[in-house]
Structure formats: C-alpha cells, structure tokens
C-alpha cells in the first residue's frame with residue numbers, strides 16, 4: 001500500500017529531513033511512527049499525501065508513483081489518503097456537519113450521498129448530536145473526532161494521522177486510539193505519528209522508529225496487550 | 228454530481244464566503260462600485276459629448292461656390308473629385324436657379340426684393356456633408372486652390388474646431404477607459420487577493436481532501452463575479468441619481484438645454500457596467516488566485 005525506496009528529502013533551507021528511508025506498509029496494517037521532535041515524521045507523512053515530493057528515491061502509494069503523478073491527478077491520490085492533524089484544521093465558519101460534508105462535496109459527490117455518508121461517519125464517531133454546532137462550540141476531543149470524520153468520510157484506503165492525540169488529555173487520547181483501532185479493523189491502513197509511548201505500549205502495533213531522518217528500528221507487531 | 232448540484236454548491240460556497248468575510252466583501256464591492264462609477268460617469272460624459280457633437284455635425288454643411296466663368300467640364304471634374312474624396316460624406320449640386328427658388332421661398336411675400344433684379348445674382352454651388360473624422364480645415368484649404376471654386380463657406384469656424392475635438396475626445400476617451408479599467412482591475416485584484424488570503428486555510432483543506440484545481444477556484448471566481456455585479460449595480464444607482472441631480476441643476480441654470488442622454492442610453496450603460504463589473508470581479512479573482520498559486 002505504501003512503499004518507500006531510498007527516500008531522501010532535503011528542504012530548500014538545506015535541512016535533511018529524511019535520509020535513505022526504505023519502508024513498506026501493507027494494506028490493512030497499523031503502523032506507529034515514533035521518534036523525537038524533528039526526526040522527520042511529519043515530512044514522511046507529507047510525502048504520502050504528496051504535499052511534498054522526495055528529493056531522491058521513490059514513493060509509491062497504492063501502486064502510484066507520486067513523483068511521476070501528473071499535477072492534475074494529485075487530487076485523486078488525495079482522495080485515497082485521509083489526513084488527520086494535531087491541530088485539527090477545521091473550518092471555523094462551517095458547522096461540524098458541513099466540515100465533514102465539505103470533504104465529499106468538493107470531490108463532487110451527489111447530495112444524497114453526501115448526506116448519507118456524513119451522517120453515517122458522524123454516527124460512528126459519536127458526533128451526531130454535535131452536527132449543527134460550530135468548531136468553537138465543541139471540545140478538543142470532539143474537534144479531533146470531527147477531523148477524523150472528515151478524513152474518513154471519503155472512504156480512503158489509507159489514514160495518515162500526525163500526532164492526533166498531541167493536544168488531548170490522556171482519557172480523550174485513549175478514546176481517539178480506540179476509534180483509530182476500530183477504523184483499522186475495518187480494513188483501512190493507518191499510519192500514526194506520535195510522541196506518546198504510553199499509548200504505543202497500551203495499543204501495541206508495528207513501530208517504526210525514526211531518528212534524524214533515518215529508520216533506526218522497525219519492530220513488527222509487538223504482541224497486543226488488552227485493548 | 229449533476230451540473231445543477233455543482234452550480235448550487237459553488238454558489239452556496241461563494242455566498243458563504245461573502246457572508247463570513249463581510250468586511251472584505253464590502254471593501255471589494257465598494258472599490259468596484261467606485262471604479263465603475265468613475266468609469267460610468269466618464270462614459271456618460273462621452274455619450275453626451277458625442278450626442279451633442281453629432282447633432283452639430285448633422286447641421287453642418289460646407290458650401291462650395293463655383294466661379295461664374297467656370298466651364299461645365301471643370302464643374303463635373305470637381306463633382307467627381309468630391310465623390311472620390313473620403314473626407315466628403317455626400318455631395319449635392321445646387322444650380323443657381325434652385326438656389327434662387329430657395330431664396331424666394333424663404334422670402335415669401337417679400338420676394339419682390341429679388342424679383343426686381345434682372346439677373347440671378349446667385350452662383351452655382353455644392354453642398355458637402357463632411358465625414359466626422361475628416362480634417363475640415365485641410366479640406367477647405369485644398370478646395371480654395373481649385374480653379375473653378377470662388378469661395379468656400381466653412382460656416383462658423385468653431386464648428387470645424389469642435390468637429391476636430393470629436394476625434395480628440397474619442398481617442399482620449401478610449402485611452403482613459405483603458406487606464407481606468409486597468410486601475411479598477413488592480414484594485415479589485417488586490418481586495419480579492421485579501422479575501423482569498425483570508426481563506427487560505429479553507430483552500431488548503433479543499434486541496435487536502437482532493438478537490439481539483441477548478442473546484443477550488445470556482446467559488447472564488449463566482450464570488451468575484453457576484454461582488455463585481457453587485458458593485459456595478461451600486462455604481463449604476465449612484466450614477467443615475469447623480470446624473471438626475473446634475474440635469475436638474477442644469478435645467479435651472481440653462482433651461483433651454485436639451486438632447487441629453489436619456490433612459491435608453493442609461494440602460495445600455497447600466498448593462499455595460501454590470502458586464503464590466505462581472506468581468507472585473509472574475510478577472511480580479513483569477514489574478515489573485517494565480518498570485519497565491521491556488
């Protein structure tokens with residue numbers, strides 16, 4: 001589902017964010033991306049939804065080589081990758097419902113499909129009763145769930161989440177983790193960058209450890225603890 | 228998504244955009260309205276100037292008197308020359324008998340003044356209508372050097388001067404409309420740039436979830452178009468009110484004055500302004516989007 005071959009990324013500032021990354025993630029896997037701040041986690045994720053291009057090497061997403069992908073095809077790649085941010089990035093002027101529905105509307109879905117899918121995903125994330133509120137009227141945990149709902153509503157094959165629990169209390173973080181596990185159980189490939197080693201231990205999955213732009217360890221499936 | 232759904236989506240997004248950035252929308256509408264008001268006022272002035280000038284032009288005739296001793300050949304030659312001259316719109320030959328009849332008709336009961344004369348005192352003549360774009364002074368100079376011509380009456384000299392001014396007003400007008408249009412485009416482009424900039428997060432999210440380039444741009448273009456049209460309508464209302472007031476003032480100062488551009492011309496101008504507003508708003512948006520590489 002995600003393949004990286006000898007990927008390096010050097011920003012125009014000269015910072016080498018990634019150096020010689022080789023990584024393969026199969027369909028349906030759940031992978032943690034851990035490592036200190038500045039290790040290159042965000043950069044690696046931005047390559048997956050082609051927010052950036054690698055300086056050298058190849059990134060292949062769902063069989064598509066992102067460097068060779070024509071500019072006009074990029075939107076279609078993005079539709080198969082859902083993205084969740086630490087800082088939510090919701091549109092403040094739209095209701096919860098419309099923030100989520102927006103992701104379907106802008107890809108040209110017919111309105112009955114928009115309504116149906118939006119309701120379904122809000123239901124799944126326990127946000128149904130918040131549908132008509134604005135982002136400023138809901139809690140941080142709820143905002144993160146709206147952000148996940150937006151990423152999921154278009155049924156992406158891959159869900160990329162960049163420190164989704166970074167701004168949340170431990171309790172809410174656990175909530176979000178349960179949701180991500182549930183999504184993964186339904187077959188979506190999930191990649192999650194995190195600092196939170198507590199969560200990584202609690203919900204054990206494959207861990208890719210990144211330091212200074214290099215993979216220093218890649219532990220396959222640490223046995224599950226109770227989750 | 229059907230065309231209707233897609234259109235209604237873009238329209239709703241555009242209205243949403245206007246609703247949520249009221250200050251910017253007001254600024255954009257105001258700048259479009261002001262630009263178009265200035266442009267419209269100038270166009271209206273030009274329209275009135277043109278109406279006035281073409282009325283003058285319609286009344287204006289150049290009379291070329293033929294020498295008594297001129298032979299038929301040189302007169303025919305002169306006529307042919309007029310017909311071939313691009314400066315001459317039409318030419319009528321008035322033999323002295325016809326000229327006399329006209330004078331007699333004019334005199335009415337007092338025709339005995341002329342009838343007592345034993346010989347027709349009037350010369351043969353040509354009446355020329357001059358092309359609006361022609362240089363009258365030059366034409367007069369050329370005619371005066373003709374052997375068969377005794378005299379050229381170019382009427383009041385100021386008429387000729389004004390006819391020359393027509394040309395100047397048109398060219399200056401054209402240049403000014405161009406400059407004003409360009410300035411408005413810049414102003415509008417700038418204000419819309421700020422709206423787009425204010426919504427760059429929204430744009431980033433649209434891109435993130437896989438909206439195509441045109442899908443991202445369309446609401447802004449629709450918004451630009453709408454604000455442009457609203458601004459144009461506003462400028463038109465201001466223009467009509469201002470014009471009415473001005474005409475009212477003129478009536479009290481110079482009651483005899485008439486023939487100003489009326490409602491049909493105003494309506495046409497309104498249509499032009501609305502179109503320009505729409506185009507301005509649309510292009511302004513497009514330019515801003517390009518500048519923000521959206």
Ligand SMILES: Nc1ncnc2c1ncn2[C@@H]1O[C@H](COP(=O)(O)OP(=O)(O)O)[C@@H](O)[C@H]1O
Nearest residue numbers: 011013015017036037038039040041042043044
């Ligand atoms: N847009 C950018 N331009 C220049 N340097 C960047 C940019 N984004 C990240 N970096 C640098 O690249 C390195 C990796 O950053 P990042 O991928 O954000 O790491 P992490 O998400 O693991 O904290 C850091 O040194 C960071 O300063």
Ligand SMILES: [Mg+2]
Nearest residue numbers: 041042043162
């Ligand atoms: Mg990061």
